[in-house]
């Protein structure tokens with residue numbers, strides 16, 4: 001298990017690399033060029049600059065999250081080839097600075113979706129919350145609420161410029177069925193995976209969050225069957241997963257430890273976090289500790305250990321603690337993610353000690 005931390009970059013994150021160095025066990029930084037919109041060219045000097053910042057503090061640059069996929073690729077428009085060429089150009093450049101895994105997603109229009117960013121938990125902390133009923137409303141209202149809640153912070157997948165064209169985007173996706181979206185994903189993978197094999201970068205698709213269709217838009221990476229189909233469609237190990245227990249865990253039917261055991265050799269990046277799912281299907285993000293939510297996090301870690309997992313891991317979202325919501329990006333405070341790392345490494349170390357398997 002290779003522990004990492006998502007960092008939004010110099011001047012774009014209140015948590016510095018020097019802070020991150022003080023969290024035990026963190027070996028790598030999960031990074032990106034956060035000012036880039038999907039389809040934009042990543043210049044080599046911009047990539048090199050961030051990579052140098054990261055390596056100068058002794059961290060690895062091996063995981064990029066994300067290189068976002070342009071809507072034309074997801075919709076399957078004739079212009080998609082041009083955007084795939086740009087994506088390939090980025091893959092080749094990232095290989096030059098030691099990147100080994102690219103996390104991406106193929107969700108139409110909305111990336112992760114929540115209805116409230118600061119829902120109070122019984123202990124007085126607050127966290128990202130999803131209320132089913134609120135999703136029946138106009139998507140524009142939800143977008144406005146998320147963007148207002150985020151304040152000055154940019155949030156990947158929630159670019160105001162792109163979401164200003166919401167009606168246009170919905171119209172463009174009108175004919176994109178689940179089947180069509182899947183075909184478009186396979187088309188994209190068939191073009192990029194040979195390049196990934198050549199430069200040794202593994203693609204790791206992030207599951208849909210939450211793990212079901214919203215606003216009538218298709219979602220295709222959300223269960224054992226949908227994942228199995230995708231991995232079979234392009235059988236190369238370079239076509240792999242970011243296995244996010246928080247996203248897949250929103251649907252209690254997903255047996256996460258069983259899925260890890262089945263897909264382990266295709267999981268290149270593990271997002272580990274907990275959610276508490278209520279009987280009506282609403283859910284809230286909680287601490288990483290297994291008994292605080294619906295995801296048996298210790299069992300998840302055990303499934304990785306049993307399978308000799310050597311891939312990259314990060315704590316995913318955390319709660320906002322001790323008032324930090326005033327200064328941190330929603331879901332990406334310092335304290336709860338650092339506590340999460342200690343829990344994950346605690347379980348991992350104890351498994352190593354009791355089994356003798358390092």
Ligand SMILES: [Mn+2]
Nearest residue numbers: 244247271316
């Ligand atoms: Mn995730």
